[in-house]
Amino acid sequence: MFTDKESFKQAYLMKLIEGEGITTEEATSWDKFVALVMLLKEKMSYYRAVNKNSISQGKQIYYFSMEFLIGKLLHNYLVNFKIEDLVREALLELDINLDDLLEQEADPGLGNGGLGRLAACFLDSMAFLGIDGHGNGIRYKYGLFEQKIVSGNQVEVADNWLKNGYPWETRKSDKAVIVKYRGTVRTEFKDGQAIFYHENYEPVLAVPYDVPIMSYDNPRYINNLRLWSAETICSELDLACFNRGDFNQATSFRSEVEAISYILYPDDSSRAGRELRLKQEYFFVAAGLGTIVRSYKKKNGLNSLHDFSRRVSVHINDTHPVLCIPELMRILIDEEGMGWDEAWNITVNTMSFTNHTIMPEAMEKWSIDMVQNLLPRIYMIIEEIDRRFKEDLKARFMDNDQVKQNTHIFKDGYIWMANLAIVGSSSVNGVAQLHTTILKNEVFKDYYRVFGYKFNNKTNGVNHRRFLLAANPKLSHLITEAIGPNWKEDAGELKKLHVLKNDQSFLEQLANVKFENKCRLAEKAKLKYGLILDPSSIFDIQVKRIHAYKRQLLNVLKIMHLYNKCINEPDSLSCPQTFIFGGKAAPGYHYAKTVIKLINVLSKKIEQDPKVKGKLKIVFLENFNVSQGELIYPAADISEQISTASKEASGTGNMKFMMNGALTLGTLDGANVEIKEAVGEENIFIFGLTAEQVLDYSRSGGYKPWDEYHANPDIRTCVDQLNSDFFDNMGEEFRTLYDSLMIYNDEFYILKDFPSYLKMHERLQALYHTPKDWNKISLLNIANSGIFSSDRTIREYADWIWKIRYRTVNCISSN
Numbered sequence: 001m002f003t004d005k006e007s008f009k010q011a012y013l014m015k016l017i018e019g020e021g022i023t024t025e026e027a028t029s030w031d032k033f034v035a036l037v038m039l040l041k042e043k044m045s046y047y048r049a050v051n052k053n054s055i056s057q058g059k060q061i062y063y064f065s066m067e068f069l070i071g072k073l074l075h076n077y078l079v080n081f082k083i084e085d086l087v088r089e090a091l092l093e094l095d096i097n098l099d100d101l102l103e104q105e106a107d108p109g110l111g112n113g114g115l116g117r118l119a120a121c122f123l124d125s126m127a128f129l130g131i132d133g134h135g136n137g138i139r140y141k142y143g144l145f146e147q148k149i150v151s152g153n154q155v156e157v158a159d160n161w162l163k164n165g166y167p168w169e170t171r172k173s174d175k176a177v178i179v180k181y182r183g184t185v186r187t188e189f190k191d192g193q194a195i196f197y198h199e200n201y202e203p204v205l206a207v208p209y210d211v212p213i214m215s216y217d218n219p220r221y222i223n224n225l226r227l228w229s230a231e232t233i234c235s236e237l238d239l240a241c242f243n244r245g246d247f248n249q250a251t252s253f254r255s256e257v258e259a260i261s262y263i264l265y266p267d268d269s270s271r272a273g274r275e276l277r278l279k280q281e282y283f284f285v286a287a288g289l290g291t292i293v294r295s296y297k298k299k300n301g302l303n304s305l306h307d308f309s310r311r312v313s314v315h316i317n318d319t320h321p322v323l324c325i326p327e328l329m330r331i332l333i334d335e336e337g338m339g340w341d342e343a344w345n346i347t348v349n350t351m352s353f354t355n356h357t358i359m360p361e362a363m364e365k366w367s368i369d370m371v372q373n374l375l376p377r378i379y380m381i382i383e384e385i386d387r388r389f390k391e392d393l394k395a396r397f398m399d400n401d402q403v404k405q406n407t408h409i410f411k412d413g414y415i416w417m418a419n420l421a422i423v424g425s426s427s428v429n430g431v432a433q434l435h436t437t438i439l440k441n442e443v444f445k446d447y448y449r450v451f452g453y454k455f456n457n458k459t460n461g462v463n464h465r466r467f468l469l470a471a472n473p474k475l476s477h478l479i480t481e482a483i484g485p486n487w488k489e490d491a492g493e494l495k496k497l498h499v500l501k502n503d504q505s506f507l508e509q510l511a512n513v514k515f516e517n518k519c520r521l522a523e524k525a526k527l528k529y530g531l532i533l534d535p536s537s538i539f540d541i542q543v544k545r546i547h548a549y550k551r552q553l554l555n556v557l558k559i560m561h562l563y564n565k566c567i568n569e570p571d572s573l574s575c576p577q578t579f580i581f582g583g584k585a586a587p588g589y590h591y592a593k594t595v596i597k598l599i600n601v602l603s604k605k606i607e608q609d610p611k612v613k614g615k616l617k618i619v620f621l622e623n624f625n626v627s628q629g630e631l632i633y634p635a636a637d638i639s640e641q642i643s644t645a646s647k648e649a650s651g652t653g654n655m656k657f658m659m660n661g662a663l664t665l666g667t668l669d670g671a672n673v674e675i676k677e678a679v680g681e682e683n684i685f686i687f688g689l690t691a692e693q694v695l696d697y698s699r700s701g702g703y704k705p706w707d708e709y710h711a712n713p714d715i716r717t718c719v720d721q722l723n724s725d726f727f728d729n730m731g732e733e734f735r736t737l738y739d740s741l742m743i744y745n746d747e748f749y750i751l752k753d754f755p756s757y758l759k760m761h762e763r764l765q766a767l768y769h770t771p772k773d774w775n776k777i778s779l780l781n782i783a784n785s786g787i788f789s790s791d792r793t794i795r796e797y798a799d800w801i802w803k804i805r806y807r808t809v810n811c812i813s814s815n
């Protein structure tokens with residue numbers, strides 16, 4: 001890589017002039033950004049080529065995910081190449097401000113939230129650990145929508161992230177494959193063997209776009225994120241239409257095909273039962289697997305497929321790519337002439353599956369008719385998988401009807417995708433201890449009896465180099481000065497910070513860094529949204545998708561309570577507090593959109609009330625995404641992780657906050673349980689029902705929100721305010737929220753947890769007045785956050801699921 005400014009400048013100017021055909025004077029910021037990206041991309045291609053032989057010829061891992069929320073790449077890659085300072089100074093000598101160029105990059109919104117971000121963190125950690133691990137997904141032309149707040153309401157605007165182009169990607173037309181939909185299956189018998197021909201199908205061209213994935217200080221391993229785009233094949237059908245002058249039909253056919261990679265469904269829990277989505281799922285599965293098998297045969301020889309599962313792992317991220325299972329069966333049987341039993345063995349051993357949710361409405365299922373019609377051959381294979389599985393069960397659980405009933409792949413006219421995934425993979429993992437326990441004991445209890453050996457836990461992690469090293473340079477610098485730089489490669493080294501826990505001067509520096517990060521966020525908020533934030537107030541932050549189970553409403557009720565208190569006892573609030581919210585609601589999710597409205601209406605009410613002004617403030621930061629997260633996580637004093645216990649599978653925002661020194665106010669849910677174990681119970685602020693209690697209530701009833709309402713006047717006041725003229729003329733609008741609590745029995749136990757939540761929040765307020773204690777806890781959170789690096793998670797996947805080797809820490813430091 002570049003070791004001095006002069007050689008960088010020379011290469012950069014060459015790129016700008018020769019590559020883009022322009023001089024620095026003519027170039028726009030966009031041109032200058034593109035030139036820098038092209039330069040890095042070229043370097044990465046070079047590294048990839050020269051290291052081809054040194055890269056382990058071991059197992060290839062393919063991570064299939066409907067979502068990859070990768071965030072911006074340029075800044076991270078400069079950090080990973082360790083050339084940020086050099087490039088910044090060199091560009092300055094050319095009168096170019098690096099920050100202007102960084103601003104040019106779009107944040108690809110190819111994901112909804114945590115699940116897509118996890119996939120992106122995993123890509124980084126796989127590259128870091130020297131694993132040949134590649135992503136496979138869809139290149140949505142429009143990312144998730146862009147969120148605007150207009151008069152307090154969420155408004156969705158198309159996110160046209162590709163409008164200027166995306167210089168990180170490379171289109172690989174020569175690697176395009178055909179994906180086949182609909183049509184008929186003809187069966188022929190040859191020597192007693194059935195042979196299947198898929199005929200009269202509708203072909204769609206899948207064209208791959210590759211994005212290089214490079215991790216910290218490890219240019220020897222450049223991996224690939226392959227995103228597929230749908231295009232029409234210039235077919236006779238097309239041409240015939242045009243020749244007849246039937247342009248409408250020709251273009252409508254075209255748009256029908258291209259629609260496959262148009263948008264990501266902006267819905268992260270319940271599944272739109274739409275055929276287009278099923279088409280999308282098969283699209284990236286068929287294109288991805290087709291390419292994998294083809295390149296495998298090219299590399300290992302035509303008769304090598306018997307060893308396929310020893311050299312390839314396909315990981316299924318949530319149920320969206322579960323069609324990988326019947327599709328690999330189809331390829332092995334129909335295209336490669338393999339028998340069912342061997343094909344099944346290979347398929348099961350190749351596939352591993354991660355479950356991400358226990359919410360019943362989020363369990364993906366497809367109507368039988370739709371699958372039969374759209375994917376006739378795949379449907380036949382699923383039927384056969386089901387038939388054989390049932391036969392197996394009969395032999396093993398002859399007299400146990402419960403097991404037989406609760407392990408159906410087909411039920412009520414639907415195909416249940418999680419069930420197919422469990423039957424067809426060798427490993428099924430949950431994403432935090434508690435979540436995995438619930439999978440084993442509740443959701444997939446009967447599957448656990450059949451396939452106990454498949455179930456395992458892999459607690460999520462986050463890329464600490466993106467969310468700490470790159471996002472929080474001031475804290476990173478402070479940490480490196482204190483314990484040296486090795487934590488960047490081994491997050492476990494953060495433990496060394498423990499020795500500083502009583503070092504007052506260090507703790508003060510830590511607090512200063514936090515203050516500066518709050519100032520950084522305040523400046524950006526002012527610049528971008530015209531919002532005024534007071535960095536000397538407590539920053540109490542909840543950023544994540546808006547969802548009933550995540551309970552933003554509980555947080556709002558708390559703020560309403562504080563407001564009431566402030567009016568009634570003007571001296572009761574000791575310290576100014578800023579409550580920051582961010583997150584998108586699914587466009588069709590009325591409840592969630594009403595919560596956004598409530599936050600904004602309350603914000604305005606507080607703003608206009610001279611009695612609370614300066615003491616309380618609420619802001620809703622519009623369009624929460626990865627780039628915004630990188631500003632927000634480092635600026636938090638309090639991290640709100642308040643989901644109804646048992647409902648949040650893991651959470652990863654909780655980890656990002658923790659490693660940036662925020663104190664967690666949360667329930668014992670998801671990975672909060674492990675955060676508590678790691679940091680110690682005196683350094684985390686836990687309240688509310690346990691998962692066990694929540695599950696008990698939902699099994700046997702007995703929860704009555706009216707009891708909470710009558711027992712606690714604070715609750716009563718706040719709840720009544722939702723349903724009154726407290727918010728001028730908004731009673732009608734917030735009635736949905738009131739009803740969810742009082743009429744529909746408060747499904748998420750908001751009122752039940754309200755008193756303990758208030759109490760714990762008060763304790764945090766008090767603690768804030770003893771900075772010495774607060775800062776120590778903050779430090780202990782950072783020091784104990786190492787296990788939440790996705791490097792640790794990926795090492796566990798490698799050891800236990802994919803069974804592959806990776807770079808070890810020793811080998812890293814000797815590199």
Ligand SMILES: *Cc1c(COP(=O)(O)O)cnc(C)c1O
Pocket residue numbers: 069112113114115117543544545624625626629650651652653654656
């Ligand atoms: C980390 C992250 C999430 C996940 O947040 P949770 O608090 O775990 O729900 C969602 N969106 C973005 C942009 C993220 O970076």
